[in-house]
Amino acid sequence: MSIEAMPPESGLRTDVPVLEVEDLSVTFVRRGEQPTRAVDEVSFSVAAGETIGLVGESGCGKSVTSLAVMGLLPRRGVQVGGSVRLGGTELLGASDRTLRRLRGSEMAMVFQDPLSSLNPTVPIGTQVTEVLAEHRGLGKKEATAEAAELLDRVGIPDPTRRLKEYPHQLSGGMRQRALIAMALACSPRLLIADEPTTALDVTIQAQILELLRELVVDTGTALVMITHDLGVVAGLCDRVHVMYAGKVIETADRHDLFARPRQPYTGGLLASVPRLDAGRGVPLTPIRGSARDAIPWAEGCAFAPRCDNAQDDCLTEVAGSTVPLEYDGPGRELRCRHPLTYPPSPTGATSSGSTASGAGR
Amino acid sequence: MTAAGEPLLRVEGLRVHFPIRRGVFFDRTVGHVRAVDGVDLAIDRGTTYGLVGESGCGKSTLGRAVLRLVEPTGGQVLFDGTDVASLKGEALRTMRRRMQMVFQDPLGSLDPRQDVESLLSEPLRAHGLGGGTAGIAGRVRELMDAVGLPSAALRRYPHEFSGGQRQRIGIARAISLEPDLLIADEPVSALDVSVQAQVVNLLEELQRRLGLTYLVIAHDLAVVRHISDVVGVMYLGSLVEQAPSGVLYDEPLHPYTRALMSAVPVPDPVVEERRERILLAGDLPSPANPPSGCRFHTRCPWRQETRCDDEVPVLRELAPGHLVSCHWAEEIRDGVLAPKSPEEVAAIQGVTVRATGAEAIESDALVQGLDEPIERR
Ligand SMILES: Nc1ncnc2c1ncn2[C@@H]1O[C@H](COP(=O)(O)OP(=O)(O)OP(=O)(O)O)[C@@H](O)[C@H]1O
Ligand SMILES: Nc1ncnc2c1ncn2[C@@H]1O[C@H](COP(=O)(O)OP(=O)(O)O)[C@@H](O)[C@H]1O
Ligand code: SF4
Ligand code: SF4
Ligand SMILES: [Mg+2]
Numbered sequence A: 001m002s003i004e005a006m007p008p009e010s011g012l013r014t015d016v017p018v019l020e021v022e023d024l025s026v027t028f029v030r031r032g033e034q035p036t037r038a039v040d041e042v043s044f045s046v047a048a049g050e051t052i053g054l055v056g057e058s059g060c061g062k063s064v065t066s067l068a069v070m071g072l073l074p075r076r077g078v079q080v081g082g083s084v085r086l087g088g089t090e091l092l093g094a095s096d097r098t099l100r101r102l103r104g105s106e107m108a109m110v111f112q113d114p115l116s117s118l119n120p121t122v123p124i125g126t127q128v129t130e131v132l133a134e135h136r137g138l139g140k141k142e143a144t145a146e147a148a149e150l151l152d153r154v155g156i157p158d159p160t161r162r163l164k165e166y167p168h169q170l171s172g173g174m175r176q177r178a179l180i181a182m183a184l185a186c187s188p189r190l191l192i193a194d195e196p197t198t199a200l201d202v203t204i205q206a207q208i209l210e211l212l213r214e215l216v217v218d219t220g221t222a223l224v225m226i227t228h229d230l231g232v233v234a235g236l237c238d239r240v241h242v243m244y245a246g247k248v249i250e251t252a253d254r255h256d257l258f259a260r261p262r263q264p265y266t267g268g269l270l271a272s273v274p275r276l277d278a279g280r281g282v283p284l285t286p287i288r289g290s291a292r293d294a295i296p297w298a299e300g301c302a303f304a305p306r307c308d309n310a311q312d313d314c315l316t317e318v319a320g321s322t323v324p325l326e327y328d329g330p331g332r333e334l335r336c337r338h339p340l341t342y343p344p345s346p347t348g349a350t351s352s353g354s355t356a357s358g359a360g361r
Numbered sequence B: 001m002t003a004a005g006e007p008l009l010r011v012e013g014l015r016v017h018f019p020i021r022r023g024v025f026f027d028r029t030v031g032h033v034r035a036v037d038g039v040d041l042a043i044d045r046g047t048t049y050g051l052v053g054e055s056g057c058g059k060s061t062l063g064r065a066v067l068r069l070v071e072p073t074g075g076q077v078l079f080d081g082t083d084v085a086s087l088k089g090e091a092l093r094t095m096r097r098r099m100q101m102v103f104q105d106p107l108g109s110l111d112p113r114q115d116v117e118s119l120l121s122e123p124l125r126a127h128g129l130g131g132g133t134a135g136i137a138g139r140v141r142e143l144m145d146a147v148g149l150p151s152a153a154l155r156r157y158p159h160e161f162s163g164g165q166r167q168r169i170g171i172a173r174a175i176s177l178e179p180d181l182l183i184a185d186e187p188v189s190a191l192d193v194s195v196q197a198q199v200v201n202l203l204e205e206l207q208r209r210l211g212l213t214y215l216v217i218a219h220d221l222a223v224v225r226h227i228s229d230v231v232g233v234m235y236l237g238s239l240v241e242q243a244p245s246g247v248l249y250d251e252p253l254h255p256y257t258r259a260l261m262s263a264v265p266v267p268d269p270v271v272e273e274r275r276e277r278i279l280l281a282g283d284l285p286s287p288a289n290p291p292s293g294c295r296f297h298t299r300c301p302w303r304q305e306t307r308c309d310d311e312v313p314v315l316r317e318l319a320p321g322h323l324v325s326c327h328w329a330e331e332i333r334d335g336v337l338a339p340k341s342p343e344e345v346a347a348i349q350g351v352t353v354r355a356t357g358a359e360a361i362e363s364d365a366l367v368q369g370l371d372e373p374i375e376r377r
């Protein structure tokens, strides 16, 4: 069933995290327009067998971060800064040839819309065998057998027949599985999944999440899960990075994050989502305004116009600098001058119903 | 006027079948998509009915058939005691005014060339309401206030607003004619999490203030649970279960409802780790070619041969207000029957799925995104 682990590519080391992203910045520069900084000094790392989550509302820079890591951003009109290392090898500034070789063999990506990332005019089978032929040098017969096994592995029924079918003949869930199968073709060490289940029904989402979970456990793939769904994060990710307006604003292990969100934005997100296990009539406490109301980070804290805890020193004018991302206890980082606080807890506190001062619950 | 005890909306045996046509020179009808296939439901005044189910199960079509935006193939829609199909002319216009719709995609449903003022005053003018130009201007400001937008926004165009603000405009437009029933089709699914809550709260507040009745269609069970008094679960064109919101979530009886609930992620790692998940085998079967007997039998972990394959279960009342269409609901509730794993279900279905149902229809643009039942090895 399982795919044998490939020997690590020469030059990639195993004693360092699979992926290290350091101070990654991406700026889009269009002629006649203000440059927009979509990603602003983002840092994170993922180890083998680990799942990290990047969460935030639409437009906060999640997809641009993942495209930058994969080297899939357009060359023109985009400035990328910082460092992205895969197994110790620097990817920023690497040649197209190197990147193409690494994509598929060492790192792979699954997108939100499986239809647009599959070629509609080529049967699924051919698309999978092409990857196998290119990156693993398999012959046609071997590749076909391997492709059928991959489809079977991701739960596509009757794989030999499905290999001959075109993407539009598969349901949304099966297309996403096919895409995951292609991503797995070379047992990548890193898999980036950008909202892989957002377009799917919940029962199919549950199947795909289970598949990803198994994958991480069975093969030790490092998984970067990008999503806006806090429920998905709660069930899947070991560590979570919350993003707002291009910056990471809070980092924590998932249990800490959900039990004690410190950033008012994180707390606000959690108070906004209705929970299936909460009673009817439990009021929702939305964050006011929308992500459009963000101010530039250079002015202090981008979240300030929507923040209930905001004070004068959240602005550069008063405090003299942008609010920095700082150590906030073991395993945690926080970008906030007036975070949510919690009364010292008796043992065994859980997230459900925990009160946060200033969270307005 | 009818008695206050009578539900505002009553739907009886509603069916909407879309013909599937093929052929180059002349159209041939090669089958039907049974988008809605015999739905009964009633919504009391001032309450919210939530309709949930997977993509393609017929939720939107049901909403559109109630408004007569699509012509039902069969069944009745009774609004305030009157059969909607019998209405003509002025009476039809009045009835239309009393039922309004809020759409999923606020940008697509608002004319991009009109500013907010004209978007909001147009329906008032068209129905001769609002009392002249000055009256309309006043009413438009009231509406803006009601949905929490500044009057300064009146001169702006839809594209200048964020998604949440656009949805507020859509809601303002829908309530401008003082309707009794609001049908909201995925009103928050295009919105960011933090903004969803604002729109949900707004809908709740307007209901309290204006005594509105809602039919809320959504695929997000947590949102539906939060907002609804009664929830109906649809599968392949039919209701499989209906119950007061709290009851449905505390004691789901239909296997499909159980699976659906267990699949919804809860934003709490402690809960997530302890939850029992009922994974389903395979995808939703095509509504052009629904399985025989119980439509859920191709994916059901509790399926019993051969009754489930042959006999269509009827919606029956197991507890007051709790309706379920499953032959084995009592046995499942009492734990007499044990579920099979998805692998077992798939293995069994691998042999039998193709034999059931009518003749297979090739995948079709109309039923895109749907697939034949899975036959996993
Ligand atoms: N005008 C039409 N002609 C033919 N088939 C249609 C038409 N409108 C809808 N259908 C089909 O009817 C079925 C139900 O569609 P409907 O839009 O009601 O689903 P839904 O439950 O609202 O799904 P979603 O959650 O994706 O919005 C689907 O199979 C769809 O393809
Ligand atoms: N090709 C592009 N040109 C200019 N701006 C872009 C481009 N792609 C993304 N952006 C901007 O970058 C920001 C982050 O986008 P994205 O990473 O896609 O957000 P999300 O977190 O929703 O995935 C947004 O403001 C978006 O408008
Ligand atoms: S730094 Fe200030 S404005 Fe920003 S989140 Fe913290 S309290 Fe709010
Ligand atoms: S009738 Fe049979 S197949 Fe249908 S839901 Fe009940 S147990 Fe499952
Ligand atoms: Mg994105």
Ligand SMILES: [Mg+2]
Binding pocket: B059, B060, B061, B185
């Ligand atoms: Mg719909």
